[in-house]
Amino acid sequence: MRVLLVEDDSMIAQGLETALRQEGYAVDWMRDGRSAAAALGTTGFDLVLLDLGLPERDGLEVLRELRRRGDATPVIILTARDDIRDRVRGLDAGADDYIVKPFDLDEVSARMRSVLRRVAGRGDPCIEHRGIRLDPVTHAVEHQGTAVPLSAHEYAVLEALLQRPGAVLSRAQLEDRLYGWSEPVESNAVEVYVHALRRKLGADAIRTLRGVGYFIPK
């Protein structure tokens, strides 16, 4: 999962960035509205955490422009406790949810999961497919009923592939899901994670389409 975090308060942003990375999200952090709009115009994100009071361009403006383009990327706005008007305006402008500052990091990740679940149209948060069961809330993975311990990166690769069985994801697309822009991409990392996943889930769990990418059969 790749998250765009737009927040000009460094302390809040760094705390969030660290916590989300520990949960296995790839996080890109933008400090102003103009950079955020530029990032949203060029890169696909799974979710946006958007502060409203931003330098250069207001968060609401960034959100409205995104929706005008027909981009339905889920957006959670970050607002001040006393600013009910901001929350209403944010929701009316197309935000999926809001979080009131100061917030608890557990609440942030719970709301992110809830929004992502809603967007995926699933009531049950677990994904089950071909004997693999993945719980995005706990990050627990089972294969044929047996718990399979995965690293955060292995989990991220599996989750990306399981979200759309049959769809081929290229190495670059998988790297996008694993790393933010500021993190160095280790060469062959995707191959290493796929290899580890095959070892743990069966050689057939993930297929290679030579020269194109990887997929999980439908």
Ligand code: CA
């Ligand atoms: Ca702010």
